[in-house]
Amino acid sequence: MSAPSVRLGVDIGGTFTDVVLEIDDKSFSTKVLTTYAAPENAIIDGMHTVCAQADIAPSRIDQIIHGTTLATNALIERRGAKTALITTRGFRDVIEMRTESRFEQYDLNLNLPDPLLPRQMRFTVAGRVDAHGEVLVDIDRAEVEAVVDQIGKAGFESVAVGLIHSYLNPTHERLVRDVLAEKLPHVAVSISSEVSPQMREYERFNTVVANAYIKPLMASYLGRLEDRLKGEGVSCRIFLMHSGGGIISIQNAADFPVRLVESGPAGGAVFAAHIAARYGLEKVLSFDMGGTTAKICLIKNQTPKTSRVFEVARTYRFKKGSGMPISIPVIDMVEIGAGGGSLAHVDGLRQIRVGPESAGSEPGPACYGREGTRPAVTDADLVLGKLDPENFAGGSIKLHPEASKSALNHHVGETLDMDATEAAFGVAEVVDENMANAARVHAVENGEDLSEYTMIAFGGAAPLHAGRLAEKLGVERLLVPPGAGVGSAIGFLRAPFSFEANRSVYMKLSDFDPERIKTLLAELQAEATGFVRTCDEKSPILSEFKVYMRYTGQGWEIPISLSEAQAMAPDARVFEARFIEDYTKLFSRPVAGMDIEITVWSVNATTPPQPVARTPELGGTDRAAPTGTRRVFDAASAGFLDADIVNRFDMQAGVHAVGPAAIVEDETTIIVPASRNAIRQPDGCIDVITKGSAQ
Structure with missing residues (x-):
């Protein structure tokens, strides 16, 4: 009989580091304060705690999956490497000019955030590729070498390379990379045609700069973590959660650290999607509130909504448009500065x-x-x-x-x-209304009615506030899963190995080219599959195809999912029908008489999701025996009420607690408002529902 699999999930947050150890169907968890100077210290401390709980040696661990806020914090706090940008002559100021949009239209004293790199750290070279990928002006290697010599003398640690239209023709960027490798082999290099091969130069340049800026920091941290773990007798492979909701190898994470920017919140969304699958819920509002931020995500059909661009380090009260846009695949969520801290x-x-x-x-x-x-x-x-x-x-x-x-x-x-x-x-x-308002706006932007949704709350602070948030949003049902206090770390252990490859190739439906499309999608499929194979050499790999389409003249696209058959046998009529179907869902009606265009093509390679058993739902009449009472403030009543204190792990399946109540455990506390009752379901979820409503 083989030994049980032992897996460790670790989430470094702004306040706490969450550690979860799973041995087959048993789990052990702890929260330790994050150690900013050396984040790996908190991981080692937490690992020893959960291993002691499970009575095993750390050397028994077979796999570690890790998510971290280190990349995000480095961008927010501007403490990355000394970084240079090499770009096309005439485009030196793209990352400073931004898109010239005002995120607060009527603020006369508006201050735009400073670019990640000041002007003296941005260098240019001649050479030009047009919007079709054709070379208009050849790049001069001697000029590139002269620029690289300047960079070497200035002592830069990392270099970002972003040239115009390199997503269509990366030849010039690769030449610059080759020169850097020859003359400055100790310097980290990131090229935009690999980091973010997509149109829109501001977003692409900003993304490759962000990747280069944090690359030495993350490489150093990941190296130290590997060494510390080996010193503790842990020799298993380490994987990282990426912002798109999947897992990548530690080497890929070191090469593309910008993909880790939303890794912790992504794990939380995966965790909520797993709970949604257990209950067969089609519409879920994921609410993750930790010590530093709160994250809200819409999950439909047990799949978190995804996006190609998101913002980090917003400087204007988390106002959309005031941060640094990062153009990578990411789970789409709204994040606000509303945590326990x-x-x-x-x-x-x-x-x-x-x-x-x-x-x-x-x-x-x-x-x-x-x-x-x-x-x-x-x-x-x-x-x-x-x-x-x-x-x-x-x-x-x-x-x-x-x-x-x-x-x-x-x-x-x-x-x-x-x-x-x-x-x-x-x-x-104020904090509850801030979160409720963010959820309302996010729902409206996606054409959704939150009264039709079930909330799933996790994170150390979410169960304290979720009941009141549900009251404000008119959400009748709230689920707080077991392990809610360390939900993101559990989500890491539920995530598949995956990688999304995308590329911008502009094409109108009136110029539809099936053979070119088949070749492009096959190349993207091979690229994404290759990344996944660095993590998992045996599992079958599924491919998910997506194209981003819009009416000609519109500024932004909407994602259109395709089956593998539709992708591998492209038909303009099928593409048009899928676009009109989804466009009508979002905007109520199509636009007649306009051509349709495709701007971005995407293939996500992923291992199959873990099988999920449905949870039989109960609604018993037995009442949980309280261990005592305490005065808890009920916001809807605007006063203190006597609340039963109930130990979560003393509640049996089907047993309920009547609000107001405080359901306690080591990692968090569930506050049940006076307007609600709570029932313990067979899988350990606490099901909080409005009094008098049908479950």
């Missing part, structure tokens, strides 16, 4: 504001007793009775209510003439 203050208009600044883990909220003096959302939750100061994080962190009250009084209450409870209520309502 998000700091509260009163602005010049005497309004309570929460986030995006976070206390993180160092020093943390005031209640942590680690010299933090400013109030965070966690401080408000503590004052409102949502948290037990003696049993936070399983008792590993003692909370200090008086420190929370003092911080809330000083930074909010004194300015607005409120006591600590009123200030805490204000902070909690």
Whole structure:
């Protein structure tokens, strides 16, 4: 009989590092504070904790899947490598000019964010490729060598290469890379035709610059992590979660670290999709709230919505358009600065504001007793009775209510003439309304009605706020799965090995070329499959085909999924019918008499998803036995109510708790509002539903 498989999932967040160990159908988990200076330290500490829980040696681990915010944080905090950009003459300022759109149209004092690289770090070379991939002006190798010599003398650690229309013809970019490899072999190099071979030079240049900027940092970190794990006797392969919801090898992650920018949130969306499949839910709102941010994602037909472009490091209250666009495959979600560590203050208009600044883990909220003096959302939750100061994080962190009250009084209450409870209520309502508003806008942008959705909540802070968020959004059903506090790390262990290859090749349906399309899609399929084979040499690989289409003259495209048969036997009439079908769903009607064009072609290679067993749903009448009561603030009632305290792991399948209640466990607490009841389902999910509604 073979030994059981042992897998470790690790998610480094802005506040906590979550570690989950799975041995067949058993799991063990822990949360440890993130160690910013050396993130691998928290991983090693967490690994030893879960291995001790499972009574195994770390050397027994067969596979590690890791997601991290390190890439994101490096971009936000501008602490990457000293990086140069080599681009086409005349296009030196593309990443500074942006698209010239104003993300806040009526703000007369609007400040656009600075580009990642200042002008003196951007170099140009002659040579020009046109929009059809034809060479108009040959590149001069001697000129390239002279530019590379300048870069070498200036001591750059990494170089990004982004030339005009290189997504159609990468010859010039490859020549620049060859010269860099010959003359500066110690310098990291990223070329846009490999990192993001897509049209729109601003997004493409920004993406390759971001990749080059964080490449040495991530390579160093991944190397240190491998060495530390080997020193602990762990010799298994390490894989990384990428932003598109799949897993790639550590070498691919080191080459394309920009694909890790949303790896943690992507794991959470995969986790929510897995729960949706267990319950056969077609429409799910994934709500992930950790210590630093909250993430909201729409999941339809058990598949998270994806996109080709997203923004990181938004500088204007998380306003869309104020960040750095990254053009890579990514799970489409809205992210706001609303986590447990998000700091509260009163602005010049005497309004309570929460986030995006976070206390993180160092020093943390005031209640942590680690010299933090400013109030965070966690401080408000503590004052409102949502948290037990003696049993936070399983008792590993003692909370200090008086420190929370003092911080809330000083930074909010004194300015607005409120006591600590009123200030805490204000902070909690502001953060909940911020999240509700973000969810409403995201739903409207996608043509969805959230009242038809089921919410799945996870992350250390989400179960504390999900009940109130569901009230605000009119969502009747909320599921809090087991392991919710470490949901993203569990999601890593559910994700397939996958890689999406895409390329911009412009084509109108009136100029439809079936043979060219077959060749293009076959090349993309081979490229994506090759990446997956570096992770998994045995499993079958599925291919998912997608094209991005629009009416001629429109500014942006919509994704159109194709079956393999439709992709491998291209027919203009089928492409047109699929586009009109999806366009009508989004915008209610097609546009008659206009030609249709395709701008981007995409193939995602993926191993098959794990089989999911449906959960039989229960609705029993037995009531859970409380271990006590405590006063918990109910926002809808605007006052404290006596809430039953129920241990989650004492609840049997079919047993219910009547709101208001606090269902407690080591990693989080589920607050059941007075308007709701909670039922424990056979798979361990806590099913929170509106009183009087049919399950």
